[in-house]
Amino acid sequence: MQFTAKVTDISKQRTACAILAVDAKNKLTDSGNAIDKASNGALSKLLKRGDLGSATASTLLIPMLEGSVERVLLVRASKNSVNQAEFRKLASASAKAVTGFKEATSYLTELSVIEADTDWQAQQLTLNAGLASYKFTRCLSDAKPNPLEKFTVHVADKKLLNTAQKGVELGNAQALGSNIARELGNLPGNICTPSYLASEAKALAKKHAKLTTTVLDNKKMESMGMGAFMSVAKGSDEPAALIAMNYKGGKTGDKPIVLVGKGITFDTGGISLKPGMAMDEMKFDMCGAASVFGVMHALVEMQAPVNVVCIVAAAENMPSGRASKPGDIVTSMAGKTIEILNTDAEGRLVLCDALTYAGKFKPSVVIDVATLTGACVIALGNHATGLYANQDKLAQDLLAAGETTGDRAWQMPLWDEYHTALKSNFADLQNIGGREAGSVTAACFLSQFATExxxxxxxxxxxxxxxxxxxxxxxxPVPLLLQYILNKK
Known part of the structure; x- marks a missing residue:
């Protein structure tokens, strides 16, 4: 899809659909007034009639019989100066409404957004248009993708054009990465296996000279002492893979940012079998891995001047005669012994060895991403990502990146008191800490492998x-991670 920032005159701009804001008092912005005047007050008449709903982000599509604008999409704003959350809502609603057209131009930049400039508006409009254009079609016999091919962001002043274009480029990268992650996450477990992820990583490296990919197989991981990782992998007929994509776009010698993604391509729970209802959704247990794939795709397409390593810990968690049993004790790559009390707490087992492996890259920072605990859903719902960090500055930087993009996180505690729940009578630690504070104790478990x-x-x-x-x-959290990485360049 093509995204562009452009200074336009709506009376001359040819577009299949012009997106225009209307405030609560039916006041149009400058371009809306121009269209209204050219159409002999047609927009004003429709607004007075109440055809556009009163709720924020209500939309009304109006065909235009004359002029260069074929259609107008009116979007309800509360006023001409809105906050960032409302602007995101307007951007999302308008983008979803125009996906049926090949091309659209957004004039929502004529709204004033509190504590945000034109490049932020351009980034948000582009990101939401890119997300709205995604449609999963791979496994459908007769499906067609959304037709939207071109999206233009109107800029009122030529002086703002360069910064707006940078916002468009960032939003495009965030949408690209997010949609790559969505596609991988949506693929069924019989297609998106650990081997499939490994082949995708190798294929990406072949396209980009600054990217190399290394894949460790079961035998190599065993030889390196990754007993925690292999305790999960051994229950499946599908071979596991530890995938490392190393992008060297920054200065030689600069320490890389390392992202580690949980890639459980299907999670039955193992011997601690999950309930059958909604188990199909356990194909999404590799969305952490999918997100780091998405980030890497975006970085190489942007040719971003950064050094980033993306590690994917890919395996299936299956029940079999070879699978780990509750009470088994394994030794991690770090040398710590782990009592496996619940085989459905497998993500932390593959991640702990991946975190130890991450240290070989001498990172400036390591961020792991994982669909780790149902307890986090209970704590935060689906609005915020749970954030834990062993350094407050890192936590604040990630929170700020989430606020900028709207891909928000909420910081949770890593206090010493929670670590006591992981004490085992038989090993250095156990892999679960009880029902209380499950997301916190899972993070505490991982933190013990990220001390360096x-x-x-x-x-x-x-x-x-x-x-x-x-x-x-x-x-x-592709938008959050990309924003964080690019803020560091």
């Missing part, structure tokens, strides 16, 4: 996918 570097953990169990009628991967 600055580290953060993003629990995306609530934010990575939607259930119900809108079932599907969301692509989060």
């Amino acid at each position: 570097y600055n580290w953060a953990h993003l629990d995306i169990a609530g934010s990575a996918w939607n259930s119900g009628a809108a079932k599907g991967a969301t692509g989060r």
Whole structure:
């Protein structure tokens, strides 16, 4: 899809659909007034008649019989100066409403957004248009993708054009990465296996000279002492893979940012078998891995001047005669012994060895991303990602990136008191800490394998996918991670 920032005159701009804001008092912005005047007050008449709903982000599509604008989409704003949350809502609603057209131009930049400039508006409009254009079609016999091919962001002043274009480029990258993550997350477990993820990583490296990919197989991981990882992998007929994509776009010698994604391509729970209801959604248990794939795709397409390593810990968690049993004790790559009390707490077992492996890259920071705990869903719902960090500055930077993009997180505690729940009578630690504060104790478990570097953990169990009628991967937290990485360049 093509995204462009452009200074336009709506009376001359040819577009299949012009997106225009209307405030609560039916006041149009400048371009809306121009269209209204050219159409002999047609927009004003429709607004007075009450055809546009009163709720914020209500939309009304109006065909235009004359002029260069074929259609107008009116979007209800509360006023001409809105906050960032409302602008995101307007951007999302308008983008979804125009996906049926090949092309559209948004004039929502004529609204004033509190504590935000034109490049932020351009980024949000582009991101939402890119997200709205995604449609999963791979496994449908007769489905067609959404037709939207071109999206233009109107800029009122030529002086703002360069910064607006940068916003468009960032929003495009965030949408691209998010949609890659959504596609991988939405694929069924019989297609998106650990081997499939490994082949995708190798294919990406072949396209980009600054990217190399290394894949460790079961035998190699066993030889390196990854007993925790292999305790999960051994229950499946599908071979596991530890995938490392190393992008060297920054200065030689600069320490990389390392992202680690949980890639359980299907999670039955193992011997601690999950209930059957909604188990199909356990194909989404690799959305952490999908998100780091999405980030890497975006970085290489942008040719971003940064050094980033993306590690994917990919395996299936299956019940079999080879699978781990509750009470088994394994030894991690770090040398710590772990009593497995629940085989459905497998994500932390693959991640702990991946976090130890991450240290070989001498990282500036390590951020792991995982659909780790149902407890995080209970705590935060699906609106916020759970954030844990062993350094407050890192936590604040990630929170700020989430606020900028609207891909928000909420910081949770890593206090020493919670670590006591992981004490075992038979090993160095156990892999679960009881029902209380389950997301916190899971993060505490991981933190014990991330003591040598600055580290953060993003629990995306609530934010990575939607259930119900809108079932599907969301692509989060790709926008947050990209914003954080690019803020550091």
